[in-house]
Amino acid sequence: MGELDQARLGGAPPHGDGRRLPEGVGLTAVGVALARARESARDDRLFDDPYAKAFVDAVGDETVAGMKIFGGYIALRTALFDDYLLAAARGGCSQVVILAAGLDTRALRLDWPAGTRVFEIDLPDVLAFKYDVLGESTEPTRGRTAVPADLREDWGAALTAAGFSPQAPTAWLAEGLLPYLTETDNDRLVDRVGELSALGSRFGIEVVNPTTTYRGDVSGFKRMQSSINAPWRSTQPDPSGWLVRHGWRPADAPTMEELHLRYGREAFLDERTGTGAGGLVTAVREG
Numbered sequence: 261m262g263e264l265d266q267a268r269l270g271g272a273p274p275h276g277d278g279r280r281l282p283e284g285v286g287l288t289a290v291g292v293a294l295a296r297a298r299e300s301a302r303d304d305r306l307f308d309d310p311y312a313k314a315f316v317d318a319v320g321d322e323t324v325a326g327m328k329i330f331g332g333y334i335a336l337r338t339a340l341f342d343d344y345l346l347a348a349a350r351g352g353c354s355q356v357v358i359l360a361a362g363l364d365t366r367a368l369r370l371d372w373p374a375g376t377r378v379f380e381i382d383l384p385d386v387l388a389f390k391y392d393v394l395g396e397s398t399e400p401t402r403g404r405t406a407v408p409a410d411l412r413e414d415w416g417a418a419l420t421a422a423g424f425s426p427q428a429p430t431a432w433l434a435e436g437l438l439p440y441l442t443e444t445d446n447d448r449l450v451d452r453v454g455e456l457s458a459l460g461s462r463f464g465i466e467v468v469n470p471t472t473t474y475r476g477d478v479s480g481f482k483r484m485q486s487s488i489n490a491p492w493r494s495t496q497p498d499p500s501g502w503l504v505r506h507g508w509r510p511a512d513a514p515t516m517e518e519l520h521l522r523y524g525r526e527a528f529l530d531e532r533t534g535t536g537a538g539g540l541v542t543a544v545r546e547g
């Protein structure tokens with residue numbers, strides 16, 4: 261492809277083998293995959309994501325190196341939401357919807373109860389890249405369904421068209437998403453999630469809590485955000501209160517310290533990237 265063609269198409273150049281790479285905010289998913297690949301290589305790993313390294317290898321880690329500072333945190337948040345989703349599925353949520361799934365491979369790597377359906381929503385280029393690297397089609401298979409959609413638009417229609425049932429209890433997850441959307445977009449998103457949630461549904465969210473303080477130097481991360489034009493567009497000082505206002509009962513909202521203790525990562529406390537209030541909450545829909 262000539263430079264002119266590339267300029268016309270815009271965005272990142274194709275990888276050597278012709279694969280198009282995620283662009284902009286989609287690249288942040290590669291940063292998360294990098295954290296999961298590094299955690300998976302540890303002897304004392306909290307989870308094993310055998311697919312994560314392939315995504316990083318396909319892109320290279322230079323663009324997302326600024327996210328390494330959050331590696332320990334991302335490992336903890338992955339473990340927390342693995343546990344949350346599996347408990348929800350085993351507790352009766354027959355559907356799982358991962359909002360902005362990115363390169364999350366839970367659909368493939370977690371031991372779901374038979375019959376669980378996992379829907380993965382993200383931007384079309386991210387899902388195409390993901391399943392290209394995995395050597396799979398984006399067609400529904402083995403209980404997982406990719407739903408290409410923009411979560412600022414009418415994604416609910418795309419989800420139901422893909423076979424999602426609002427009548428069945430669902431475990432929802434918004435991990436690594438809400439900070440990249442505006443407050444208005446997030447309010448609209450949580451309302452739509454509520455409309456599509458049968459009683460007994462669960463919702464796991466992550467926000468950037470502005471009261472969290474960072475010990476490490478996050479300037480490399482900020483530079484990365486600006487180089488790929490993916491700034492945080494919102495923060496949320498009271499994630500539990502926000503969920504309550506939208507019809508959810510918070511069930512688990514660990515502080516950063518509690519999170520470290522829960523997963524036996526006390527040794528990480530000195531190198532952790534945040535202290536105090538966490539931005540991770542799971543909640544239940546009770547009507």
Ligand SMILES: C[S@@+](CC[C@H](N)C(=O)[O-])C[C@H]1O[C@@H](n2cnc3c(N)ncnc32)[C@H](O)[C@@H]1O
Pocket residue numbers: 285286287288289292293359360361362363364381382383386409410411412435436437440
């Ligand atoms: C930091 S990554 C997190 C990915 C995944 N949840 C994880 O934790 O591994 C952010 C993801 O949000 C997705 N995203 C951002 N804005 C979006 C939008 N408007 N619609 C759909 N996906 C979006 C990006 O494509 C990217 O995959």
